[in-house]
Amino acid sequence: MVIIGCKDQSDSFIENNKVDDISLLRADFEKQTGYDQTKVYLLTPAFRTRINWDKTVEKHKDTVLIAVSVLDTVHFPFDGLQVDLKNHVILKAVRNKDSKWNYSTVTFVPTDLSKGYSGLIISRSLKKGIEKIDYYNEGSILNNDNIIRRKFAVSASKNANKASAGLRAGCIYGYVNGYVNFISCDNYTGTGGSSSQDTYGDPDDFEQMPIFDGEGSPPFSEEYYSITNNVKNPCLKGMVDEVINRDIVFKANETLKSIFGANEKINIIFNESTELESGVNGNAKPTQIFYDTEEKISSIDVSVNLNLNTLPSSSQEYIATVVVHESIHAYLDYKGFLYNTSQHDIMLKNYVGVIANYLVNNFNTPVQDAYSVAFGGLYEAFLNSVNNQTWSSIESQLGNKLPSLNDRSRILADYELGYKGKKCQ
Ligand SMILES: [Zn+2]
Secondary structure (H helix, E strand, O other): OOOOOOOOOOOOOOOOOHHHHHHHHHHHHHHHHOOOOOOOOOOOOOOOEEEEEEEEEEEEOOEEEEEEEEOOOEEEEEOOEEEEOOOOEEEEEEEOOOOOEEEEEEEEEEEEOEOEOEEEEEEEEOOOOOEEEEEEEOOEEEOOHHHHHHHHHHHOHHHHHHHHHHHHOOEEEEEEOOEEEEEEEOOOOOOOOOHHHOOOOOHHHHHHOOOOOOOOOOOEEOOOOEEEEOOOOHHHHHHHHHHHHHOOEEEOOEEHHHHHOOOOEEEEEEEEEOOOOOOOOEEEEEEEEEEOOOOOEEEEEEEEEEEOOOHHHOEHHHHHHHHHHHHHHHHHHHHHHOOOOOHHHHHHHHOHHHHHHHHHHHHOOOHHHHHHHHOOOOHHHHHHHOOHHHHHHHHHHHHHHOOOHHHHHHHHHHHHOOOOOOEOO
16 A cells, blocks of 8 residues: 555655745744744843744754854853854754654854864753753763863863853853853753753754854954953942943053953953952952063953952942053053053053043043042052152143042042942942
8 A cells, every 4th residue: 555645744844845844843933932033032041142044954854953143242262262153053943752843052162173073062952941061072972070171271271260160060151242151051960851852952963054144253263352250249240340341441442342352362350359458459460471473462361359358338439440440550561561660650640531531421420539539549659659740740731620639538538438429239
């Protein structure tokens, strides 16, 4: 007996009418998940994505790979590289025995493809929200924790603490638009019983995934750049984020973000510290410096410590000033004033206005208050090393923007103790 046209209906779901069936698949997906194009964080909470239903690959009748555009700039440090996640995310649809489609977001973080897939594959089941992180080496899955840890440590030497801490907690980090962010947390136990029902990515999916998003950026590069906020205290952490987000204009065409957040090989790391003396708000120390063949700085890490013992009781304006002040130290290090012990002189001469304007523009601080606070941390420079000529030129330049020494000391203390300005939260 010959049976024609009597295949199980679900079996021919994709085969018979491709265009139509993808739209059926799409309808099913949207029904199951409530997805629409505005839900840019549905596929992965770490960065924004959009599904491209017109770019799909049918691996076989029960497995469809759908292209996903990554709308943010996402870099993932692993195994010595920064992997660009553009064109590295797919939606994977797998039909189970019960004919129901299961969906997962699969993010590929390849570091080498010459001898099979090496790198990470992050799978996120959209139904259960379960995330699973698989580590591959030359096409084989890696289970050895020590090797994985080493790959993280070597890779993210500049973020080693964060990366290995993240690994211990089962979470991994990447850079989303230049800022460190969670990418994924492994909450897959592997013993859920119904794991055969779940849909995970594999190296084969990477081979076959649909290619889209025209201009292909190289999949990985060795560019390191970032501004990292490791501060834990909520009020201090928020102030660091705010200063970074609002940017600091050092001079025309040179801002904190343009220097530390873009293509330069620079890293500025904000930390909190309980070791600083009570009179010290913070400090900035270069921790790693590389020079090019012309002996110019090609890469620098600057670690900024903020005084956790004293700063949280200060006003927002005061804390922001400290963050800006220390960022200027980092900027001056980068500009080659690394071994110049009188960076405060340079600051007093050229950057008091930068700090004061920052307060006026971002906090509506009265001008005289802004200059009083901006002079904080520069008193010893004023008293010790700036020669009289410089000082009188600063004074005459600022005119009545700068209150008398007595007045500005009082104003500074009011902001420092939180009597004036906004409370830090
Ligand atoms: Zn300083």
